[in-house]
Amino acid sequence: MAEPVLELEGVTKSYGETVITPVLHGIHLRVDTGEFAALIGPSGSGKSTLLNLIGLLDRPTGGRIVLAGEDTSQLDDTRRSVARGRTLGFVFQFHHLLPAFTAVENVMMPLMAQRGRQEPWMRERALGLLEEVGMASRAHHLTNALSGGQQQRVAIARALAPRPRLVLADEPTGNLDTRTADEVFALLRRFNVEHGTTFLIVTHDARLAGRCDRIISVVDGRIASDLPHVPSPPAPTPG
């Protein structure tokens, strides 16, 4: 049996002090190493909140979140950042690259941020990753000079730079056109297959979700369904 990289036990989350708005009601979830899972749900379902909790960007009101075997509920802010940097990689809808830096520097950023300085191997690794995402020729461009799809490729390379146990992708293709979205999605899939990287992808795009191995559906703060997906033969592309 595969090793769990993420376990949620009865995780709840409410917002507000006087008027308490419950957002998540007792989520139980387990993601194993090497999985390629989609997290879907209508807006307001709590899937973004769930992603923030898993990403250690927010703290649950109740329950436990175990990341790579470590219970994160007791960690202070500093140790949460350390755990985040060591275990997690993020790909956001809006690529969120740092515009003051070149592509290769952006990819090196998580490594430098954690080590506190630049080391030669970081550049090697960053250039290698840019090569893999097909951006080697643009490595020394400032990120503002890149197209949306190119920026997202750099963002993926950045998320993978620290060799995270789990990559969280929040609408990674959200603001890309269909063709570019497909390319970016294929890239994620390739890293999953070739390197065994675990992915948890939040999307509202049913077409992309349908190409994942597992679909976790969140409705009204509860997991409505959690199904292993049997890939169907590719549907003919419309148009």
Add this chain to the structure above:
Amino acid sequence: MPFEWMVAVRFLREGRFQTVLILAGVAVGVAVLVFLSALITGLQATLVKQTLGSQPHVIVRRPDEVPVTLAPADVAVAARVQRPPQRLIALENWPGVRGTLEAMEGVEAVAPVASGSGFALNGGANRGVVLRGIDLESSNRIIDVCPRVVLGGCRLGGGEVLIGTELARQLGVTVGDTLRVGTATTQGQRFAIVGVFDLGSNEVNARWVLLPLKSAQTLLGLPGGVTALETRVTDVFQAERIARDAALATGQKAESWMELNRQLLVALRSQSSSSYMIQLFVLVAVALGIASVLVVSVVQKSREIGILKAMGTPTGRITRIFLIQGVLVGAVGAVFGGALGTGLAMFFATLALNPDGSPRFPVAVTPTLLLSAGTVALATGLLAAVAPARRAARLDPATVIRNG
């Protein structure tokens, strides 16, 4: 380069216009600091120098005469004691006192002077004067008259006097003329005027008559005696302490120029403190400028800060990125400001000139001044960055990322 420095430099370079503006602000602030300090220091040095042009640093005199009660100490006596008039009496054993003074640390030179009031007379004109009997050679080490003799020569042989420009004008005499000099109790003698000096003070120029020590002793009725020992010290602002020590060591009365020029010192101090106030407010303005630019930068960069945090940058590093920006702005601004302030001070010095072409206000831009201005700017930058840095550290990455 450490990560924090790299990010700080990039952030500053990215905010081009903002960075240039705040650097200019810091530079102007530091320039004001440097210029003002240099000007005040130069001005005060000039004032002190002018004051000390006709004053010894420390004067040692015989203590005032006080009435002594003859009754035994344990007997209470009700008496109204009249203050005795202070007669002109010579300093006791002045060569011994001189030796003691010369041996003291910080004392450069000691010169005897026999001085008292008298008059100078030429035809129908007569003026009350201060007779200063001196030994020109040793006296010149205290108050150097010779470079300031504007007419005639600088010597004091028997029967010769040096007088001030103003007295010469009032009595209508000049070099080569003779002058009758006397006191209230003597007839006086005729002296030949060999030189006319200008010590920079009208009062001194109108009142001083310099004559040989021996002649003054005769006129004042102090054979072989002197009324005071005048002293020059190495550090003029130590004069007060040295005077206290001298009084203790010799048992005489010792007064420093600082005691005799209280008002000047008060003026200098208030000038200094008002200059410090101005500098303080300039610093506060600079600090507010740096802080506001950095606060704006934190808001502008909140997305970037959120990403840095999300990818595991510890909060301490985020804080340091902004503290370093403050330090960098302070340091670079200080370099430009130091140059600007120095330039300004030098330009100002060329504006106000004495007739002989020397600057009227010597501005003193010293390495110490530049160094301390730089340090202050650096510290200001660092302090100003504290609030923005804490704000950056408190940013919640989840909020920033969710809102794109």
